[in-house]
Amino acid sequence: MIAGKNYAVEGISCFENVSEHHDPVEPYFGPELHAGDLLDGRFAIVETLSRSGMATIYQARDQEQENQIVAVKVPHLRLEADPGFFSRFQREEEIGRKLNHPYILKFVPVERKSRPYIVTEYLRGCTLAHLLEASRTLPEKDALKIASLVCETLQYLHGQGVIHRDLKPGNIMICRDRTIRIMDFGIAAAANSKKITLSGLTATLGTPEYMSPEQVKNERGDERSDIYCLGAVLYEMLTGVVPFQNDNCWMAMNNRVTGDPIAPRKLNPNISPQAEEIVLHAMQRDPADRFQTAAAFKAQLDQPGQVRLTGYCNRLQMPHWRLSFRETPVIAGTLLGVGFLLFQVLAFFALRHFLAK
Numbered sequence: 159m160i161a162g163k164n165y166a167v168e169g170i171s172c173f174e175n176v177s178e179h180h181d182p183v184e185p186y187f188g189p190e191l192h193a194g195d196l197l198d199g200r201f202a203i204v205e206t207l208s209r210s211g212m213a214t215i216y217q218a219r220d221q222e223q224e225n226q227i228v229a230v231k232v233p234h235l236r237l238e239a240d241p242g243f244f245s246r247f248q249r250e251e252e253i254g255r256k257l258n259h260p261y262i263l264k265f266v267p268v269e270r271k272s273r274p275y276i277v278t279e280y281l282r283g284c285t286l287a288h289l290l291e292a293s294r295t296l297p298e299k300d301a302l303k304i305a306s307l308v309c310e311t312l313q314y315l316h317g318q319g320v321i322h323r324d325l326k327p328g329n330i331m332i333c334r335d336r337t338i339r340i341m342d343f344g345i346a347a348a349a350n351s352k353k354i355t356l357s358g359l360t361a362t363l364g365t366p367e368y369m370s371p372e373q374v375k376n377e378r379g380d381e382r383s384d385i386y387c388l389g390a391v392l393y394e395m396l397t398g399v400v401p402f403q404n405d406n407c408w409m410a411m412n413n414r415v416t417g418d419p420i421a422p423r424k425l426n427p428n429i430s431p432q433a434e435e436i437v438l439h440a441m442q443r444d445p446a447d448r449f450q451t452a453a454a455f456k457a458q459l460d461q462p463g464q465v466r467l468t469g470y471c472n473r474l475q476m477p478h479w480r481l482s483f484r485e486t487p488v489i490a491g492t493l494l495g496v497g498f499l500l501f502q503v504l505a506f507f508a509l510r511h512f513l514a515k
Contacts, residue, residue, distance in 0.1 A: 309456035389440025417477025
């Protein structure tokens with residue numbers, strides 16, 4: 159972090175009067191912490207903020223840091239023994255503690271723990287996902303500025319050799335102090351790491367609505383995968399819908415491999431041709447055709463008036479169904495597995511019927 163620099167964002171209308179929002183507290187019947195409990199003699203639990211099917215997030219006071227308010231994320235007990243989940247949970251903290259940027263969620267180091275948990279700074283505000291739920295679309299100026307701030311963060315991340323791999327509105331926090339935070343490094347990877355594995359779709363590959371084509375194809379992604387994901391987020395901020403919107407996530411993933419998204423201006427005619435050009439450039443299927451760096455992406459976001467129009471919006475290709483282990487291994491593998499399972503079921507009933515005679 160650069161000392162003395164003010165990172166508050168000015169001139170973004172949607173930052174005004176940002177309300178504080180927490181996800182619902184889902185029912186949980188396992189052991190949990192309660193207000194007044196003291197975790198490891200340091201973190202005094204204040205209240206439960208939110209609970210998902212995987213973890214509970216509490217507000218707490220750090221007694222070693224003058225009772226500073228923090229957030230404590232505790233995974234459910236049944237998941238602590240899951241190697242895949244534990245690996246993701248551990249990776250999130252390891253990567254988060256190494257990063258130091260004003261727009262990245264800050265992790266609080268805890269040397270000794272009685273159980274797995276993560277402690278971070280406590281943020282007041284709401285995620286970009288909640289903001290879009292309330293407003294559907296954002297003014298173009300605001301959308302481009304938010305994307306520019308995320309690009310600035312990506313420049314830092316990629317400079318540290320880290321690829322986020324799961325950029326989405328739910329991982330971008332809009333804070334009441336007029337700043338942003340990028341969160342959730344559970345599937346982040348080093349730029350020189352091996353290709354992505356298939357042991358669990360969203361847990362290792364990303365979120366289907368924002369995944370890059372190379373992630374769908376199980377190819378080794380790089381910094382340009384993050385650029386595609388941010389392009390998809392910008393698409394949603396400007397149009398109010400996710401690209402390749404489809405109730406069937408497998409069809410949506412196939413479409414992003416075989417075709418282009420609907421031109422943004424067809425969904426929202428108020429978008430400028432320059433903004434549309436920026437979005438479509440970031441979301442090119444071939445990584446070689448996208449912005450090659452976050453800096454190049456940010457340069458156009460900051461000066462959209464200087465963007466050269468290529469007419470690409472008039473040459474978009476309609477998606478088509480294609481099933482192959484090379485192009486769509488996730489989809490093809492899943493369908494093959496389902497087909498094999500159905501074959502086994504049918505064979506079982508056929509054998510049972512034969513033996514009953």
